[in-house]
Amino acid sequence: MSFISSLRPGGRHGLSSRETRDAIGLAVAAVNRLAQSELIDRVGLRKQAEQVVYTTTRNGFRVATVAGRTFARGGRRTAGARPASAPSRGVFDLTPTDDEQMLLEVVRELAAEVLRPAASAADEACAPPAEVLAAGQDVGLPVLGVPEQLGGILEERSAMAGALVAEALAHGDMGLAVAALAPGAVATAIGLWGTDAQQQTYLPAFTGAGSDALVAALAVAEPRVLFDPFEPATTARRDGDGFVLDGVKSAVVRGADAELFVVTATLDGTPALFIVESGADGLEVEADPSMGVRAAGLSRLHLTGVRVGADALLGDTDGTAHAECVRLSRLAWCALAVGTAQAVLDYVLPYVNEREAFGEPISHRQSVAFMVADMAIEVQAMRLLTWRAASRAARGEDVAREVGLARQLCAEKGMRIGLDGVQLLGGHGFVKEHPVERWYRDLRAVGVMEGAVLL
Structure with missing residues (x-):
């Protein structure tokens, strides 16, 4: 059996995802040591060995996907359901409902106490910690968009609640927020466009706890x-x-x-x-x-x-479900941008008030004060457009225009806020001791990422 085939999960020598990553690391170390050996010069394999090292370290080993669970077709007798559209309040009011406010308070606590402390190490490892994912599962993030009668937590469409949750999580860390929300994107898609059979087959798996929870993308x-x-x-x-x-x-x-x-x-x-x-x-x-x-x-x-x-x-074959999927995904990225931009602003404000230069806080300089003021204005504008689009999506209305406006503003101003945050911290904005450089890198993703999350 070849080394690559031995990494295929589910076979006789299947490995867990963590074991697979460890095995890949050992393999890279092995080929790297081989490339340093004098033996390959004597047998004329120097060029080939160097190419192997370059390829594996650049791209990693390509392996089969994890061996998934067996999904029982029509796994339960409960009929499928679509989440109901939220009723119109008749006024322009974006105040969260009591249920949304309760959920938001829990998620904010999760972001502050779990995501933020784990963010730096997770960014370095390029992987979310298991305890962070488990905490998101406990809060119910994967079933946020699933109808209540199918095991979800809300009776109505979750676009507005989803925007609030994504914003709150991203205030802790955007990367970990995306990792925690990703399975729920698939659950939301099946809840919105799946047939009765598809909902009965797949949605029950999203309600599992701990290691039984379904990972989807x-x-x-x-x-x-x-x-x-x-x-x-x-x-x-x-x-x-x-x-x-x-x-x-x-x-x-x-x-x-x-x-x-x-x-x-x-x-x-x-x-x-x-x-x-x-x-x-x-x-x-x-x-x-x-x-x-x-x-x-x-x-x-x-x-x-x-x-x-x-x-x-x-869904359908005329592109309607696909178009709605893309727009709801873009809206989710806007909410993530708002949360991260708010994190930058919240970090910069005390810094410029406490950091002194020439005997006074740097916030006394007009150039600094105006920059911070612009950041605050732009965060509020991003939030307003995102919430407005989310409220229309929750009511089942067309959101093409609103999502387009929100995405344009969040991509442009979000990246600018990240850049200004780095600039205001000076040399501190360039080093990993402060999280602003990571938030700047994350905010640049808003304009180029498609998919991954869904409201």
Whole structure:
């Protein structure tokens, strides 16, 4: 048996995701030591060995996805359901409801006490700690978008609650927030567009506790120049009573651990959504490290002749569900940007008031004071546009215009706030002793990331 095949989870020598990462590290160390040996010079393999070291350290080993659980088709007798649209209050009022406020208080505590202390180490490791994920599971993040009658926690569509939760989590750390919210994106998608059979098959698995909880990922982004999520290069072709998928997806959150994917692909010239289980033949995953949101454990998903059944199609074939998926995902990234930008502002304010230069706090300088004021104004503008779009989405209204406005503002101003935060801290903004440099890297992801999270 080859070394690569021995890393395939689920086989006789299957490894857990942590064991797989350890094995890959040992393998890289082994080929690196081989490259330093004088023996390869005598046998004329120096060039080949150096190429192996370069390739493995640059891309990592590509391995099969984790062996997923067996999903019982129509796993329970409860009929499927769609989350109801929130009623209109008749006035422009974005005040959270009592249920949303209660959930928000819990999530804020989680962000401050669990996410923020773990953020730096998780960013360095490019993986979320198990205890952080478990805490998110305990709060109910994966079932936020699941109808209450199917095991969820809300009776109505969760877009507004989801925006509040994403913002609060990102105030702790955006990367860990994305990692905690990623499984819920798939649950929300199945809750919104899944058939009765799809909901009965998959949604019960999201309500598990601890290690029984389902890890799932939304795969939208692709590694190509000028990527347009409304025109995915990944293709789906009809084949008998099913479909065959081919393509590559990037920035897939916790892809190495995921047991279930929702993948976007072009079917008959129109984008569509497909449910793909991790045990499917032709599905492989490799590391996809990035500049920001590193704690989310990003991966690249390779689909080579992946065959799925006719029941894998999620939603419609006219592109409506796909378009709504992309917009709700962009809205989620806006909420994440608001939370992280607020974290930058909250960190900078006491710093400029306490940091002294030439005998007085630097906040007494007009250039500093005006910069901080602009940051505060822009955070509020980002929040207002994001909440307005989320409130319309919760009512089931068209949000194309509102999401477009929110995304444009959050991508531009969020990145600017991160840059200004680094600038205001001077040399301290450039070092990892302070979290602002990490938040700056994370905020740059808002304008380029597609998918991963969903409201």
